[in-house]
Amino acid sequence: MSFLQYSSLVPDYTGLREDAKCSMVLSMHDLMHDLARCVIGDELLLMDNGKEYNSGEGNCRYALLINCVGQTKFSYSSTKLRAMRFFNCDGIQLPLFTKSLRVLDISKCSCGKLPASIGKLKQLKFLSATGMQHETIPEHVMKLSKLIYLNINGSLNISTLPTSVNKLRCLLHLDLSGCTGLCSLPNSFGDLTNLLHLNLANCYDLHSLPKSFHRLGELQYLNLSRCLSLNLMVDINAVCCLTKLQYLNLSRCSSLIHLPETIRGLKDLHTLDISGCQWIEIFPKSICEITSLKFLLIQGCSPWLEKRVRESQFKNDMLALPKFIVQRAAFGMCSNISRLQSVDPAELEIECLENVTSIGEVDVVNLTYKSALSKLALAWTPAAERFVEDEDLLRKLQPPDTLKGLQIQGYMATSFASWMMNLASCLPYLVRIEMVDLPRCEYLPPFGQLQHLELLILRRILSLRKLGGEICGGNGAFRKLREFTLVKMDNLNEWITKVSANGEFMFPSLHKLEISQCPILRLNPCLPRALEWRIEASDQIIADFYHTGSSSSLVLSKMHIRSCRLLPNDWKLLQFLPDLQVLELTHCWFYELPKSIGYLTTLRSLQIDGCDSMTKLSKWLVSLSSLHELIITGCLNLVYLPAFVQKLSALEKLEINDNDALQRWCRNSDSWISENGIKNKIYFDGKLMSTKKQEDTADIDRTDVRDYRNPCDEDEYVDCFAMLELGESSRMGR
Template identity: 35%
Template sequence: MAADLGKQIFSQTGHNIVKNALIHQWVSLGFIEESNIFSTRQLSERYIKQLLGLSFLQLSKSPLTAGLSHEDVTLFTMHDLVHDIARLVMVDEILLDNKQDNSGGISYHYALLSNCFKPLESSTGYLAKIRALCFTNCREFRLSDGAFSSGKSLRVLDLSDCSIQKLPDYIGQLKQLRYLNAPGIQYQTIPNCISKLIKLMYLILRGSYEIVALPESNCSGIRELPESFGKLNKLNGEIHQDKLPLIGLPEVIGSLTNLKYLNLARCMDYVFGSPSTDQTDSFIGSISTFSNLEHLDLSKNKILCSIPESSSMLARLPECLTKKESLKVLNVMGCKLFEAKLPQSNFLFTLPHFVVHTGEGQSSSNLPLLEHAILDEFLELSRLENVKSTQEARSIKLIEKESINSLNLEWTGGADRFVEDMNVLGEMVPPNTLKKFVIEGYSSISFPSWVMNTGHHLPNLVSITLWDLPKCNSLPPFGQLPNLGEITLGRMHGIRRIDKGIYGGPGAFPRLIGFHLWAMHSLEELDFRDDLQTQVMFPMLQDMEISDCPKVRLKSSPPNAGNWTIILSDNVLSSRVERCHTSASSSSAVACLSDHLCKLVPMHQWVLLCHLPPLLHLHIDGCGDLSSASPEIIRALSSLKSLILEDNEKAEGLPRWLGELTCLQGLSLVGFQKLKDLEGNMRQLTSLQSLNLDGCSIME
């Protein structure tokens, strides 16, 4: 079936194919029929994956066409060779301009023409059985009055490459038309006869900025509001200064009762212009009457985030909507008010946040509902402790959902489990296109095999976060992820050492920019050495953060990160490290040292500073004893350009070594409440250009 659909793709060599439009053309042409199990949309998604797998289609790498963006559309292309083969197979079905003299034209089902500027002669019969007609390279010519008047069997009409003054009145005669792409109309109204297209399912009017009104006649045959409605800025002709509301949509929305898929993403802000509880309540209430509605997208509407929580209906969707058995998917991404308040049931789930739950006495959770869901770039699965079997986790086929770029998997800490976390995670292998990955609340001691081999399974991963994994006692070899730019490890109290196990071999973390360790209370040793030491590790590291890790000491020389942040981790400062040569050279560094609870260890113990690249900027917050600096420490500070000393309530004077920082250009003293004057050694700071005194209340 997928191969047959691949042959039917209606395009030119090198032409970008819009995924959403392609699906609706298939449906309009009858290639995909809804079954008792799968909707047409679900089947289409499955076939597209097969076509990509067979290389009939490829993701487009060319610049997007005007008016489109990555957020709005997915574009495909077809390789020239595959395109030519498909054309060869369908040679007797496609009418091209250079074949119009062929007397066999009456057998053609598809037409790709470039002569919209003159009417086709109906006597030739070219259009008698044509089901899909596309005009190409016609932007320089206006659409002729009779360009497609004889196409009584047309189901798909694509006028996107034509210059359209207005839609012709005879378009109402195309009783079989299901798909109409007519962007850029240069006329204020659409003819009333369009309401005669009782089978019309998909209408694109993108860029038709001259349109000021839609026909007032019945439009109940339309099954999907076009995404381009969100770009119309003069509907009914009302313009409010810098705001361009879509006045009129709330009045007609209630009549579109047959809608199955309704996309209002980024649209309601234009509809109402400014927040109005009564208007938005009424608007959403009217949507709840759609008996066939399956997919509702309300994402990225700022107006739904700014309504006060005290408002009666927008604190949650109407119960009549959330209890509709027809509604399967509700996308509320970016509408935080909804995300916090919406209930979920076995027939309704919200995206991008899916909460796994199960009713009392039920044999399974609601997780399998995700199997055929149409997912966006971000997916968050929480309360995974409610998964009742590994089969449920396997059934969603997460690895096939290649649209996901960011994935969060969350278990609730301390909650009872039906299935061991490791077994659930083992069945939830993400697609290899994943870029951001978060695991939170995972309670197993170790990881499944695919996590231990992430370098193979997730080669495109850019960011990974492991948070609140209390029992885990070892780390996967994340150092072999070729594109990893940021790693965050936090509240993993079973981890005592971070060493060669996380590196996984030589040349670890080739693109890592940020390495963050937070609240690792049991971590005792941080070793940056690799046994082989044949390749440089951390060659691009910029930010090294160690926060609330009170036990950890450095075993070896640290990587040459450009920025160091050490908070509540005194032992790091006083680590006497063994020198190694696994780090790339760096010309300078920035350090932030903070310890409010137990104060920093005495300054003469800050051995770490001697192992960092020459410091240019230093921020010491929660100053302890700054008077005992050793000659080695002073030499490590001699390159400083700026220095911030903050929160030293007891110091009555400045440290003597301050006068030896002859390169210092900027000095800030914050919270020195007992400091009365600046000592004479300040005169030695001959390079000083700025001095900031803040909270020095008794300074004379």
């Protein structure tokens, strides 16, 4: 049992940088807190807004200064002070008695400047000064010869490091991540021979590593993620000389196009992250010889590389993440899920969770501690035998509260773990949720209270019969939801589109709505609000009547209907879409266009694709007074155009694709085309139509050219062709 537990409170990250949002919020039991206060007693000085809180008599070892403005004065001195932290202070003053200080944290101060007096802290070992405003690390920091930890991440103005950086000979940990203006490192950087941890992630302008970089022989952790300007075609060789590296992150480095054979020299390498490196052309066989390699992260790489990794014969049981398949041991007594304990990837897909044999195996994984994790997929095989109940297992697989994307698939329980029912507090930053193959689920968690949720996908949840207020979790739900998808919800028969007493839409800000293969779904009491709809094989929605006022608040501009089997007179939906601009009909089973299409007086584009049962265009088409574009693709039984097409006064483009019979009819109907004035508006397969007369003339011209060519050399042939062109122009003029 730990003294610290995860807090149920939602942390306030307002104003903090992205890296700070990865921190964890913990809580302590009241009794343990009282004990801690009793033990620390006289050793802690707390100063809040200039007022001191301390019961000791100058024996403080730790000081926390909060909301201190201007010059801070102490009423006493203590030579025992070892650690100081400034929080939300606009000025930093280090009193003389701090010369024995070992730890100094000014990362939460707004002043952005390190005082010159910091150079007097000869015993200082830990310095955190994130977000500095200096253009380089001040020289007085180089006087801290005993410093072992230095963190200046997010210091945007830093462009280089001083050559005297080699004076920090004891330095073990250096964090320069997010120093986006950092262009170069001095050659003296290689003198930091004791360095174990170096973080250069998101140093976008860093163009090269110093020639001395290979001398960092003790380095175990190196992060070069998103060093977009770094020339790894050259510098990768220096990296491969660091034989004690255990963690190497080269993700999203656009210049990385190959891994050299010398990578075999990284004998201690445990984790290699090359995710997002789409241009890697060479994957060396020698990487398979690194027996210490346990994790290879390749998400976002080319399909070729992913295939090459799968086919490679590694000398150990290396894992290629993000996909992790849970497997049972030979005798079925345990599984391999505990191997995830020592990895912290950005994305993780855990499949075959039914192979977990005990809850104890999952305890050591500690997903909640994996602060780098942004996307997580948890998948069971629905019909497979279980050793652990799905709900118990899900309870132990709680992700970190910084998670952005969550997918749950094959979950067989009827209810969810407590953290799933309290997503607003446990996973407040979720942007995307996908729930797939949940055959026994009758009720969904209150997703509506997730204030950042933008995408929600529900697929094959066969026991769900009603989508109502329970998914909202209260008022003010789904404020940022942009896309909502329902797929193969065979038994879903009702969606309550308005849920609050004041008639508020369930999804007030929806941009895209997709409903596919939901055959019995009805929308009550009105149509949902969205900019774009896609409805596939969900005929009940199209056949229903809706309240006469249900369309008054719609913002729908584009509709795509696919695989509808209704007869033309059964299409009722279209008459409730008065402001529709674009309508696409694909693989629908009608013999003519629905009668209700005549209600779409504002329609500007009509696209009909693959409706092979259609033999004619409906006369109701003449009501489309605003139609600018009519595109017909396929529809092989449509072999002519009716005369009323000429009444489409606003028509600017008539395009016919993949229908030879209809194209042939148009070419043979010169008089019809001329009467309707659409000669220059008809396109075949994306190209402007030429009439039969023009084609015949072109055929004659090509024959004439062939006749003239034999007796002429190349130059004479060109002249003959020019004369023919001139003759044709004269004929056209007459």
